[in-house]
Each structure stands twice: as structure tokens, then as C-alpha cells.
Amino acid sequence: MALIFPKWTNEIPRVAAPVLTLLSGVVVFVVWFWFSPKHTDVGYAPVQPIPYSHALHAGRGMVKLTDGTMSSALGLDCRYCHNNVEKSASAGVPPTQTCMNCHKQVKLGSLLLAPLYKSWGDGKPENDGGGVPWKRIHKVADYAYFPHAAHVAIKKEGAAIGCATCHGRVDQMVVVAQQQPLSMSWCLDCHNNPAAFLRPIDQLTNMSWTTDPAWDAKAKDIATRLNPPGNKNAATVMPDGQVIVRATAGCSGCHR
Numbered sequence: 001m002a003l004i005f006p007k008w009t010n011e012i013p014r015v016a017a018p019v020l021t022l023l024s025g026v027v028v029f030v031v032w033f034w035f036s037p038k039h040t041d042v043g044y045a046p047v048q049p050i051p052y053s054h055a056l057h058a059g060r061g062m063v064k065l066t067d068g069t070m071s072s073a074l075g076l077d078c079r080y081c082h083n084n085v086e087k088s089a090s091a092g093v094p095p096t097q098t099c100m101n102c103h104k105q106v107k108l109g110s111l112l113l114a115p116l117y118k119s120w121g122d123g124k125p126e127n128d129g130g131g132v133p134w135k136r137i138h139k140v141a142d143y144a145y146f147p148h149a150a151h152v153a154i155k156k157e158g159a160a161i162g163c164a165t166c167h168g169r170v171d172q173m174v175v176v177a178q179q180q181p182l183s184m185s186w187c188l189d190c191h192n193n194p195a196a197f198l199r200p201i202d203q204l205t206n207m208s209w210t211t212d213p214a215w216d217a218k219a220k221d222i223a224t225r226l227n228p229p230g231n232k233n234a235a236t237v238m239p240d241g242q243v244i245v246r247a248t249a250g251c252s253g254c255h256r
């Protein structure tokens with residue numbers, strides 16, 4: 001009887017299976033890579049609906065405007081707009097009202113500000129689909145918990161971690177770009193040894209603050225009383241060598 005399929009076709013499944021597995025692996029990777037949010041990327045700097053410039057509003061000195069003219073920066077404190085940062089977990093982006101404090105008069109009718117005036121006209125509150133649709137830049141995964149207040153207001157010690165430590169020189173950014181990876185190892189690198197990242201609490205938003213030997217000594221002392229979750233010192237080594245990590249001090253401090 002004549003062979004309908006030549007003998008070598010028997011080999012096809014054996015060869016095809018691994019090739020297909022490999023190919024689907026590549027497809028899964030490409031899809032995952034392409035469609036996963038770029039939130040964890042250092043340098044992530046999405047184009048915002050309004051070309052709002054931190055350099056102009058929160059910086060100092062002379063800055064160039066979009067039309068090429070120079071203007072003196074306004075030097076607003078970070079907390080003028082991110083006013084929840086010392087009280088709550090999230091720093092928050094300001095509502096339309098905050099911008100309107102000035103832009104009811106300043107640059108009224110500017111095309112650059114069209115989305116602002118539209119949201120003002122719509123009159124919908126931010127928590128009800130209103131406001132300017134700002135694109136979120138910094139974002140840790142939902143299963144990890146990052147509370148701003150605990151970092152920027154360590155009140156009992158008169159210490160803080162400055163905005164610039166985690167976000168860089170935002171006061172010089174025309175477009176905000178992420179500076180740190182926000183990965184678990186980034187968190188733990190500091191939690192294991194926070195002394196070098198502390199500053200006096202009244203220097204929280206000073207973007208050009210630098211330390212001195214007197215503060216360095218004080219910060220080392222303060223750090224001995226802090227106990228951030230996951231830090232090596234939170235583990236107690238028992239006489240028999242067993243390592244016990246207190247529940248609240250371990251993984252569940254950040255994964256709640």
C-alpha cells in the first residue's frame with residue numbers, strides 16, 4: 001500500500017511541540033511586556049493633558065515658558081498642592097480648584113489650560129469623574145502598601161525623609177519623571193539602614209538640603225529607635241539559632 005504521508009511526517013509532532021511551546025512563550029512574553037503598565041520604570045514620564053511645569057510653579061530663579069519667554073519661578077511649597085502628604089498614605093494630586101486660585105486671573109483663556117477650564121466648567125468633583133485626567137506616574141503594585149505620612153513626618157523624632165530623596169529634583173522638572181525603581185529591594189535597602197536618608201523634619205520640602213556632621217550623628221541615633229517593616233533588626237535570633245520575624249515587622253508590614 002502506498003504511503004499517504006511520507007515517513008518523515010511522523011517527526012512533525014515531535015519537532016513541532018517544543019517549537020510551538022517556545023513560540024507561545026515568546027508571544028506571552030511580548031504581550032505581557034507590551035501591555036503591562038510602565039509604572040515601575042525609572043524615567044517613566046508620560047505626556048500630561050496640561051503641560052504643567054513643576055520648574056515654573058515649585059522652582060526658583062528664571063525659567064523658560066512654552067512660548068520661549070522667560071519668567072521668574074513661583075517657588076510654591078510642595079504642600080500647597082500635595083497637602084495630604086503628611087497626614088495620609090497618598091500624597092494626592094491637587095484638584096482643579098487649587099489651580100484656579102491663580103488661573104481664574106492668570107493666563108485666563110490660554111489654550112494650554114483648556115482641560116483645566118473644561119473641568120472647572122463641568123463642575124464635577126474629582127472623586128466623581130471630574131478634574132483634569134492627570135496620568136499617574138509613581139505606582140507600587142496593589143498588593144504592596146506605601147504610606148507617605150509614615151515617611152515624611154516621623155514626628156516623635158523630629159525627622160523626615162525628604163521628597164527629593166525618593167522623587168529627585170522635582171522643582172527642576174518641566175515634566176515629572178520617575179527617579180527610583182520603587183521595587184521591594186529598593187524599599188528594603190533603606191529600611192535596613194535608614195540613617196543616611198533622614199533629615200530634620202522642617203527640611204522636608206527643601207529640595208537642595210545637604211547634611212552636616214552634627215546631623216549625621218543625630219540621625220544615626222534616631223535610626224536605632226526606628227523599626228521599619230522587613231528590616232534585618234526586626235528579626236530576633238533565639239538562643240537555639242532560630243530566627244523569628246515579628247508578624248507586623250515582617251512581610252505583612254507592607255503586604256497587608
Ligand code: HEC
Nearest residue numbers: 057058076077078081093134136137138163167170171176
Ligand atoms: C501648583 C501645584 C503643585 C505644586 C506646588 C507641586 N506639585 Fe507636584 N504635581 C502637581 C500636579 C498637577 C501633578 C500631576 C501632573 C504632573 O505629573 O506633572 C503633580 C505631580 C507630582 C508627582 C508625580 C505624581 C505621580 O503621578 O506619580 C510628584 C512626585 C510630585 N508632583 C512632587 C512634587 C514635589 C516634590 C513638589 C515640591 C517641590 C511639588 N510636587 C509641587 C502639582 C503641584
Ligand code: HEC
Nearest residue numbers: 050051052065066067071094098099101102106107112113
Ligand atoms: C500661585 C499661583 C498659581 C497656581 C496655584 C498655579 N499656577 Fe499655573 N501659572 C501661574 C503663573 C503666574 C503662570 C504664568 C507665568 C507667566 O506667564 O509669566 C502660570 C502658568 C501656567 C501654565 C503655562 C506655562 C507656560 O509655559 O506657558 C500652565 C500650563 C499652568 N500654569 C498650569 C497650572 C496648573 C495645572 C495648576 C494647578 C495644578 C497651576 N498652574 C497652579 C501661577 C499659578
Ligand code: HEC
Nearest residue numbers: 078082085090091092138139140146151152161162163166
Ligand atoms: C520614602 C520615599 C518617598 C518619599 C519620602 C516621598 N514619596 Fe511620594 N511616592 C513614593 C512612592 C513609593 C509612591 C507610589 C505610592 C503608591 O503607589 O502607593 C509615591 C507617590 C507620590 C505621588 C503620586 C500620587 C499619590 O497620591 O501618592 C505624589 C504626588 C508624591 N508621591 C509626592 C510626594 C511629595 C510631595 C513628597 C514630599 C512631601 C513625597 N512624595 C515623599 C515614595 C516617596
Ligand code: HEC
Nearest residue numbers: 145146150154182186187190194197226227228229253254
Ligand atoms: C529612604 C528610606 C525609605 C524608603 C526608600 C522606604 N521607606 Fe518605608 N520607612 C522608612 C522609615 C525610616 C520608616 C520608619 C518610620 C518610623 O519608625 O516612624 C518606614 C516605615 C514604613 C512602614 C511602616 C509604617 C507604619 O505606620 O509603621 C511601611 C508600611 C513602609 N515603610 C513601606 C515602604 C514601602 C512599601 C517602600 C517601598 C515602596 C518603602 N517603605 C520605602 C524609610 C524608607
Ligand code: HEC
Nearest residue numbers: 139140141144182183184187188191229230250251253254
Ligand atoms: C518594605 C516593604 C516590603 C516588605 C517588608 C516586604 N515586601 Fe514584598 N514587595 C514590596 C514591594 C514594594 C514590592 C513590589 C511592588 C511592585 O513591583 O510594584 C514587593 C513585591 C513582592 C513580591 C512579588 C514578586 C516580586 O519580586 O516583584 C513577592 C512575592 C513579595 N514581595 C514577597 C514578600 C515576602 C515573602 C516578604 C517578607 C519576607 C516581603 N515581600 C516583604 C514591599 C515589601
